[in-house]
Amino acid sequence: MDALLGRVLDAHGGLDRWRNLTTFTARITYGGPFWEFKGHADFAGTSLVEANLQDEWIRHRDDATGLELVFDRAADRLTITDRDGAVVEKLESPRSTFAGFTPETPWSLAQIGYFRAYATWHYLVEPYLFTWAGVEAHEVEPWTEGDETWRVLRVSYPETIHTHNATQLYYYDEAGLLRRMDYAPDVNGSTPVAHYIREHRVVDGVPIPTRRHIQLRNDDRTPDLSWTPITVDLTDIALR
Numbered sequence: 001m002d003a004l005l006g007r008v009l010d011a012h013g014g015l016d017r018w019r020n021l022t023t024f025t026a027r028i029t030y031g032g033p034f035w036e037f038k039g040h041a042d043f044a045g046t047s048l049v050e051a052n053l054q055d056e057w058i059r060h061r062d063d064a065t066g067l068e069l070v071f072d073r074a075a076d077r078l079t080i081t082d083r084d085g086a087v088v089e090k091l092e093s094p095r096s097t098f099a100g101f102t103p104e105t106p107w108s109l110a111q112i113g114y115f116r117a118y119a120t121w122h123y124l125v126e127p128y129l130f131t132w133a134g135v136e137a138h139e140v141e142p143w144t145e146g147d148e149t150w151r152v153l154r155v156s157y158p159e160t161i162h163t164h165n166a167t168q169l170y171y172y173d174e175a176g177l178l179r180r181m182d183y184a185p186d187v188n189g190s191t192p193v194a195h196y197i198r199e200h201r202v203v204d205g206v207p208i209p210t211r212r213h214i215q216l217r218n219d220d221r222t223p224d225l226s227w228t229p230i231t232v233d234l235t236d237i238a239l240r
Contacts, residue, residue, distance in 0.1 A: 001131070002137050002138050002139055002153070003139065004139040004151050004153050004172065005127070005130055005131075005137045005139075005153060007172075007176050008127050008130075008153070008172055008176045008178075009127060009128070009131070010176065011175060011176030011177060011207065012127055012128075012176070012206055012207060013204075013205055013206040015128070015131060017205075017206070018053065018128035019128075021053045021239055021240065022052070022053055022054060022240055023050060023051065023052065023053060023238075023239070023240045024049075024050070024051045024053055024124045024125070024237075024238075024239055024240075025048070025049065025050045025051075025236075025237070025238045025240070026048075026049050026124075026234045026235065026236055026237045026238070027046060027047070027048055027049070027063075027234070027235045027236040028046065028047055028049045028060075028120065028232060028233065028234050029045070029046040029231075029232075029233045029235075030043060030044055030045065030046075030047070030116065030230070030231070030232055031044050031230070031231040031232075031233070032044065032214070032228055032229050032230040032231050033227075033229060034214075034229040034230045035112070035230075037229075038106055038107045038112055039106040039107060039112075040107070040109060040112045042062075042064070042065060043112055043116065045062060045063065045064050045065075046062075046063045046064070047060040047061055047062045047063060048060070048061045048063070049061075049120060049124075051120070051121050051124045051125065053124075053125055053128065055073065055074065056071075056072075056073030056074075056118070056121055056161060056162060057070075057071065057072050057073065057074070057121075058070070058071050058117050058118075058120060058121040058124075060113075060116065060117065060120075066082060066083035067080055067081070067082060067083075067088065068080070068081050068082075069081075069113040069116075069117060070117075071094075071113075071114060071117035071118060071121070071162075073118075073160075073161075073162055076092065076093050076094070077090065077091065077092055077093075077094070078090070078091040078094045078110050078113055078114040078117060079091075080109060080110060080113055088109070089108070089109050089110040089113075090110065091108075091110035091111065091113075091114060094110065094111065094114040095114075095162060095186075095187070097111060098111065098186065098187040101187065101188065101189055102189040103188050103189040103191045104189075105189070111187075114187075115185070115187055115188075118162040118163065119164065119185075120232070122163055122164075123209070123212070123232070126170070126178070127170070127178070129161075130153070130155055132161070133158075134157070134158030134160060134161070135155065135156070135157055135158065135161070136155070136156045137153050137154070137155045137156075138153070138154050139151060139152065139153055139154070140152050140153075140154045140169070143171055143221070145171075145180075148173065148179075150171040150172055150173055150179055150180070151171070151172050152169055152170065152171050152172075153169070153170040153171075153172065154167065154168075154169055155167070155168050155169075155170060163183075164183040164184065164185040164186065164187075164193075165183055165184050165185060165186050165190065168181060168182060168183040169181065169182040169183075177197070177200055177207055178197050178209060179196070179197055180194060180195065180196050180197065181194075181195045181197075182194055182195070182217060182221065183195070191216065192216065192217035192218075192219075193214055193215070193216065193217055194214075194215045194216070194217040194221075194222075194223035194224075195212060195213075195214045195215070196212065196213045196214075196215065196223070197209040197211070197212055198211040198212065198213055199211035201234075201237065203237045203238070203239060204239050206239060208234065208237055209234070210233065210234045210235070210237070211231075211232075211233050211234075212230075212231065212232040212233070213228050213230075213231055214228065214229055214230035214231070214232070215227075215228060215229070216229065
């Protein structure tokens, strides 16, 4: 195992701890103008979220609308149901439906649900996810931002895991806590993103990122801080 990955896992409770967990639950508030830009302003809101920590499966139940969305990687399906359990929209092989999309392309309800589902699942399962079969993680050159220098982990994912794009960068401070991640979502025309962790909270001995700001990223890897397309805030967190 890569030395930096080992340190990060130790800082997050240890690998054995994560192997014995099954579920991550939280109330998550999604903000920012991105959701309206994609044609779904009501996706800026709060949901009760349940994520499987041993497989790529996640459920969101929206507080305001009662809509429930479930992404099941094994079935390769995103399903949205209403308060009464009736299917509102279903998307089979959701990733394939984004072929040829640009950053300006509007999304269907199921497509924006898929984006939020797979992305959130990743955020909740990292860094444990880096130890899964087919995932490769190696330390690369450090990054200096302001007066801090962060160690950087380069992580590559197999096609069997739904993620923003195949290879991403994760930036860690001296305590082994995630401070930033870089990716370029295939589903959104590969727009470069710098995703910042603004706050952590320790839950059952595990530091959990609770405040995230997603910024655009310039060609030189510096962030565009002039606006924040997406925010993600977590409360009521539980690990089981």
